[in-house]
Amino acid sequence: MRFLVYSEDIDVELELVSAALKSQGSQVSIALVGDEDPKENSKTLSVAGVSSIFQIQDPALKDFLAEPVTSALEQISLEAKPDFVLIGATKRGKEVAPKLAVRLKLGCITDAQNLRFEDGHATADRVVWGGNATSTVSSKSGAVITIAPKANERAAGSSQPDVRVLNFETKTRSSKVVGKKAKDSAEVDIKNAQAVVSAGRGFKKKEDLILLNDLAGILHAAIGASRPLTSDLGWMPESRQVGLSGSTVKPKLYVAVGISGQIQHLTGMRDSKLIVAINNDKNAPIFQECDYGVVGDLYQVVPALTKALRAKTGR
Amino acid sequence: MVEIIVCFKHVVDESELKVDRANNKINFEGAKTKISDDDKNAIEEAVRLKEKNGGTVIGLCLGKADARKSVKEALAMGCDKARLLSDPAFQDGDAIRTAYVLSQAIKRIGKYDIIITATGTTDVYSGIVGPALAEFLEIPQATFVSKVALAGDKVTLDRLMEEGVETVECDLPLLIAVAREINQPRFPTLIQIMSAGKKEVVEWKASDLGIEASTVGKNGSLVQVTSTQVPKSARKKILFEGSASESSERLADALLKEGVVN
Numbered sequence: 001m002r003f004l005v006y007s008e009d010i011d012v013e014l015e016l017v018s019a020a021l022k023s024q025g026s027q028v029s030i031a032l033v034g035d036e037d038p039k040e041n042s043k044t045l046s047v048a049g050v051s052s053i054f055q056i057q058d059p060a061l062k063d064f065l066a067e068p069v070t071s072a073l074e075q076i077s078l079e080a081k082p083d084f085v086l087i088g089a090t091k092r093g094k095e096v097a098p099k100l101a102v103r104l105k106l107g108c109i110t111d112a113q114n115l116r117f118e119d120g121h122a123t124a125d126r127v128v129w130g131g132n133a134t135s136t137v138s139s140k141s142g143a144v145i146t147i148a149p150k151a152n153e154r155a156a157g158s159s160q161p162d163v164r165v166l167n168f169e170t171k172t173r174s175s176k177v178v179g180k181k182a183k184d185s186a187e188v189d190i191k192n193a194q195a196v197v198s199a200g201r202g203f204k205k206k207e208d209l210i211l212l213n214d215l216a217g218i219l220h221a222a223i224g225a226s227r228p229l230t231s232d233l234g235w236m237p238e239s240r241q242v243g244l245s246g247s248t249v250k251p252k253l254y255v256a257v258g259i260s261g262q263i264q265h266l267t268g269m270r271d272s273k274l275i276v277a278i279n280n281d282k283n284a285p286i287f288q289e290c291d292y293g294v295v296g297d298l299y300q301v302v303p304a305l306t307k308a309l310r311a312k313t314g315r
Numbered sequence: 316m317v318e319i320i321v322c323f324k325h326v327v328d329e330s331e332l333k334v335d336r337a338n339n340k341i342n343f344e345g346a347k348t349k350i351s352d353d354d355k356n357a358i359e360e361a362v363r364l365k366e367k368n369g370g371t372v373i374g375l376c377l378g379k380a381d382a383r384k385s386v387k388e389a390l391a392m393g394c395d396k397a398r399l400l401s402d403p404a405f406q407d408g409d410a411i412r413t414a415y416v417l418s419q420a421i422k423r424i425g426k427y428d429i430i431i432t433a434t435g436t437t438d439v440y441s442g443i444v445g446p447a448l449a450e451f452l453e454i455p456q457a458t459f460v461s462k463v464a465l466a467g468d469k470v471t472l473d474r475l476m477e478e479g480v481e482t483v484e485c486d487l488p489l490l491i492a493v494a495r496e497i498n499q500p501r502f503p504t505l506i507q508i509m510s511a512g513k514k515e516v517v518e519w520k521a522s523d524l525g526i527e528a529s530t531v532g533k534n535g536s537l538v539q540v541t542s543t544q545v546p547k548s549a550r551k552k553i554l555f556e557g558s559a560s561e562s563s564e565r566l567a568d569a570l571l572k573e574g575v576v577n
Contacts, residue, residue, distance in 0.1 A: 295562075
């Protein structure tokens with residue numbers, strides 16, 4: 001089976017190579033598009049198992065907008081003739097995949113988990129119904145498939161792929177970027193943290209959030225929040241939001257404090273290594289998704305836990 | 316004046332679903348239905364743009380007969396009229412087929428400046444319909460949009476991307492897929508709900524849209540759902556109950572044992 005992998009993020013692209021190589025006898029090509037000199041990235045992407053790298057360098061691809069990227073990928077696909085196109089499920093990848101599928105008349109599967117290939121069709125699991133269920137979906141034949149970042153290890157080793165340079169042909173109408181504002185450091189902070197302690201609706205007022213500071217200190221944790229606290233109440237900046245419309249985090253330890261566990265939130269922290277929940281409602285969905293849970297009033301449990309950890313660690 | 320078409324989906328309320336763990340199934344019986352949450356943000360934004368700039372908002376919904384309930388709600392929220400795309404031929408189609416049917420309906424409506432969708436729907440959250448629809452209509456798209464400002468034929472939009480907010484400019488027409496952060500959907504007043512009944516709702520079938528039945532629905536789809544099951548969580552789910560100090564002691568011990576605190 002022929003695979004074409006693409007992400008605007010080189011690390012994610014290496015992860016997709018691993019995903020493609022899991023299928024036996026796969027032939028893997030890489031799409032490398034953008035406005036910068038592809039030489040350096042091309043070297044990074046020359047990992048074991050890669051047979052070709054298709055490069056398109058053009059100023060129109062500078063901001064990785066959906067329309068030019070789709071056109072570039074279509075152009076590469078006409079050369080590489082992939083059965084399956086794997087795209088990193090970053091926001092930019094998510095908006096390109098369906099367009100490319102329409103252009104190439106292929107099926108489209110987004111956020112594929114547990115992806116497998118058999119007899120020329122792809123089968124994957126997808127989280128649906130607010131995280132209550134998983135659907136198994138199958139493509140009739142070829143497909144464009146998005147896979148979440150960090151779902152696979154980066155491919156390694158080295159190879160000498162055939163490098164093909166294409167000239168960008170299609171110019172389609174698109175928006176143009178007129179400004180960028182980086183997220184504040186809080187977000188970078190929660191995404192890279194080894195531990196995250198997040199607050200939810202169980203907190204009665206903004207001032208009470210201070211309760212988390214000591215606990216976060218002992219755990220060397222960054223502080224996050226669920227959507228209601230950021231978007232609806234504005235008690236914390238959006239940059240600290242964990243969830244579908246916020247950041248996806250995968251720390252070693254995730255502590256959900258007063259968070260009921262709606263899909264919106266679970267999507268952003270489900271892959272954490274160890275999940276701990278503190279909630280006064282025993283039936284809260286978060287208790288179905290945690291390793292350890294304390295059923296109790298967070299106003300009592302958080303100080304008690306802080307104290308217990310302080311005593312045991314001597315901090 | 317701005318002509319807007321907003322697409323929305325009538326879905327089962329996922330927060331009302333009963334999980335039958337014994338049989339590894341979701342029980343849909345008697346489950347409530349609603350307009351998908353994010354689609355309400357799409358409708359709200361469409362209505363706000365109309366209120367500010369003048370024009371019309373047409374609501375577009377692909378669904379079975381029971382979707383009329385959501386169509387009525389969209390009208391109460393401020394859509395001027397609606398088109399319900401309902402045909403047994405559309406059933407069990409994948410998201411790309413949905414986008415295709417919507418695109419055919421939009422072509423029949425003819426005149427538009429802005430198409431608005433959500434980023435995804437609360438049932439399956441594929442995120443496919445918006446971009447695929449823009450592709451079928453051959454118009455540019457702006458996704459994950461948190462702010463829209465219209466000035467003449469130009470729209471300036473804020474997009475919530477991983478690295479921050481990206482501001483883009485685009486000429487009309489275009490498709491906008493909104494993020495939930497964009498607004499807080501309104502609750503229609505009783506008068507608005509009553510008057511929604513008088514607004515125009517036209518039902519279109521595949522044949523009204525020049526669609527060959529075999530190209531849509533289950534048969535026309537390239538991706539199919541083969542089964543849906545309740546995932547078995549691999550989590551330990553060890554719960555501590557009782558006094559706060561006792562539970563906290565035990566949790567602290569567990570965290571030390573797991574090696575996440577040292």
